[in-house]
Amino acid sequence: MPLGIVVGRKFMRDQIFISYSHADSDYQLRLRTHLSIFERSGSVKYWSDTQLRTGDQWRNEIENNLEKTAVAILLVSADFLDSDFIRSNELPPLLDAWEKEGVYILPVIVKPCSFSHVTELSRFQAVNDPEYTVAEMNDAERERTWKNLAEIAYRRLLEYQEKHPEPPVSDFEQGRPSSSSFIDLSDLIDIHIEVEEEPQKPEKKHEPDVTSHEQEDDLLFYYVHDLLEDPSRLQSYYVYTYEHIDILSFLPSAIDFLSAYGGCPALIHQVEELFRQNGWEGDGEIRLMWFPPFLRIGVEDTWGTLAWFVKQNNNGTSFIASPAAIPYLTLPNPQILTPDADGYYTAQIAEVRRKINPQYRCFKLRGLLDQVSKYKEDETHWLLYHTGDFQDPSVNDWVRFKVKTVCGLRDFPDIQNTRNIYLYSLEILP
Numbered sequence: 001m002p003l004g005i006v007v008g009r010k011f012m013r014d015q016i017f018i019s020y021s022h023a024d025s026d027y028q029l030r031l032r033t034h035l036s037i038f039e040r041s042g043s044v045k046y047w048s049d050t051q052l053r054t055g056d057q058w059r060n061e062i063e064n065n066l067e068k069t070a071v072a073i074l075l076v077s078a079d080f081l082d083s084d085f086i087r088s089n090e091l092p093p094l095l096d097a098w099e100k101e102g103v104y105i106l107p108v109i110v111k112p113c114s115f116s117h118v119t120e121l122s123r124f125q126a127v128n129d130p131e132y133t134v135a136e137m138n139d140a141e142r143e144r145t146w147k148n149l150a151e152i153a154y155r156r157l158l159e160y161q162e163k164h165p166e167p168p169v170s171d172f173e174q175g176r177p178s179s180s181s182f183i184d185l186s187d188l189i190d191i192h193i194e195v196e197e198e199p200q201k202p203e204k205k206h207e208p209d210v211t212s213h214e215q216e217d218d219l220l221f222y223y224v225h226d227l228l229e230d231p232s233r234l235q236s237y238y239v240y241t242y243e244h245i246d247i248l249s250f251l252p253s254a255i256d257f258l259s260a261y262g263g264c265p266a267l268i269h270q271v272e273e274l275f276r277q278n279g280w281e282g283d284g285e286i287r288l289m290w291f292p293p294f295l296r297i298g299v300e301d302t303w304g305t306l307a308w309f310v311k312q313n314n315n316g317t318s319f320i321a322s323p324a325a326i327p328y329l330t331l332p333n334p335q336i337l338t339p340d341a342d343g344y345y346t347a348q349i350a351e352v353r354r355k356i357n358p359q360y361r362c363f364k365l366r367g368l369l370d371q372v373s374k375y376k377e378d379e380t381h382w383l384l385y386h387t388g389d390f391q392d393p394s395v396n397d398w399v400r401f402k403v404k405t406v407c408g409l410r411d412f413p414d415i416q417n418t419r420n421i422y423l424y425s426l427e428i429l430p
Contacts, residue, residue, distance in 0.1 A: 013103065013164065016153050017069035019090045027110045027134060028075055029141070034150035066093045070160040071104045074121070077111035081118060095120060102163065104156040108149055110134040127152065129354060136358045138392075155303070201320075224258065224267070231270040236350060236395045237308075237321040239278040245318045251287040251309055271308045275319045282417060283313045301325050335367035335412035339403075345369065346400050346429070349393045353382060353415065361387050362420075363399075369421065371406045379409065379417045383426065390426040398429040 020028045070095045075152040080086060097103035108127040109115055109176040115130050116122045127149050128134065136144055219300035227233055258264045268286050275284060339345050363383045368375060383401065393399050405422040412418060
């Protein structure tokens with residue numbers, strides 16, 4: 001029998017791994033439901049221990065799937081942090097793969113816990129605010145969190161696969177030189193000689209990168225799909241004015257940028273109306289402005305935040321509409337809200353506050369109450385009441401309410417120069 005060698009093959013990292021405590025099984029089931037949309041299209045493979053079958057060597061199966069992991073989702077809770085198995089068997093290979101191979105780690109905080117005190121995990125940016133956990137969210141907020149997490153994991157998987165393309169399978173790995181799992185060393189020598197003597201092939205011409213176009217389409221979809229589904233979401237955007245922005249070369253035309261969707265004229269018309277509501281006189285071209293993720297505007301994500309922009313030609317004033325607050329810009333003169341003859345105010349809800357004790361509900365008004373003698377430049381007013389006292393409005397809802405107390409200005413970790421408004425009554429208008 002000739003002397004031979006065994007040719008092994010390492011697993012490709014091509015899937016998402018869900019690490020969780022069994023005490024949090026309900027959460028991973030909802031996440032899997034959102035991931036299954038991508039799985040059915042063939043875009044994503046994911047694995048959790050619920051896929052173990054009777055008779056599987058479960059420890060080996062988990063180890064094998066950890067080796068295939070390109071993106072790890074950690075459903076973090078006190079039970080997760082307390083799990084000896086996770087701490088000893090799942091986290092070490094994942095953290096090692098992150099350090100050596102660039103595997104992505106995505107923690108989502110599902111229940112209140114001491115995540116920030118676990119150094120090896122808290123260095124990773126959590127998908128949600130650790131102080132506003134999935135357990136504290138209402139149903140709609142939870143579903144949106146799972147949706148966003150599934151989309152982020154999908155994008156990370158694509159990014160990893162682009163950075164680490166699968167190497168071509170050699171003849172040795174496919175077993176063509178020999179029907180045996182052993183390869184005769186003489187075969188290796190023959191093939192080695194053939195490779196050395198093979199004439200050098202002419203260099204291939206550069207071909208267009210098809211993947212980049214696919215990613216560009218994904219990028220467009222990521223930025224505009226919510227607005228295409230529901231243009232009224234624009235009403236929750238923050239609109240700023242700024243003087244002056246003179247170099248527009250880096251701000252693409254919205255129609256050109258959105259050409260893959262036919263230019264989206266209806267959506268752009270909605271943007272124009274939003275700017276008109278905030279003082280734009282109607283001249284100038286609607287453009288797009290991109291904020292990179294390190295500016296910490298909106299969700300911290302590698303794709304950043306897209307805002308709408310127009311520069312008014314007659315006086316050079318620029319208008320910017322952003323889905324998230326821009327901390328170093330101030331809003332134009334706010335709308336002052338006044339009561340009717342019966343003492344009731346009518347206003348629109350601009351935002352729902354997330355970082356808050358679940359015993360309370362807090363909603364930002366689009367405008368300021370007239371009960372203040374002097375306003376700070378970036379002041380905001382928020383309706384505040386105990387959970388269950390009134391029916392909760394949503395962003396863009398119009399409400400009618402009677403004021404009990406207007407509090408003094410306060411600063412919170414997430415919002416500054418804020419006045420809480422306590423209520424006698426609150427009604428959501430049709």
